[in-house]
Amino acid sequence: MNTAIIAAAHPDDTSANNAAKAAVAYSQGGKNDWFLPSKEELNHIYIQRSYFGITAEFWSSSQYGIGHAWDQNFANGSQFNGSKRHNFRNVRAVRAF
Secondary structure, three states, rough: HHHEEEEHHHOOOOOOOHHHHHHHHEEOOOOOEOOOOOOHHHHHHHHOHHEEEEEEEEEEEEEEOOOOEEEEEEEOEEEEEEOOOOOEEEEEEEEEO
């Protein structure tokens, strides 16, 4: 739900400058129901990180005030709020199962 709200709130953004729209635009394996995970979902992925082998930082769909969103650091497990103006974070699209 967060992803849909973010994408709708920023109609002029493109997937190049909007993490939620990048997740929605992603298609893999013929699937088109990808979304930007919440901070809780990202933390669950972090807990299971041995299956994924990732060590980057990823945006979540969870807001922290107007200008910030929660990020997950896969190198050390920390979650922090980062400015939405920083576009150097990665996006990890996920699907519900």
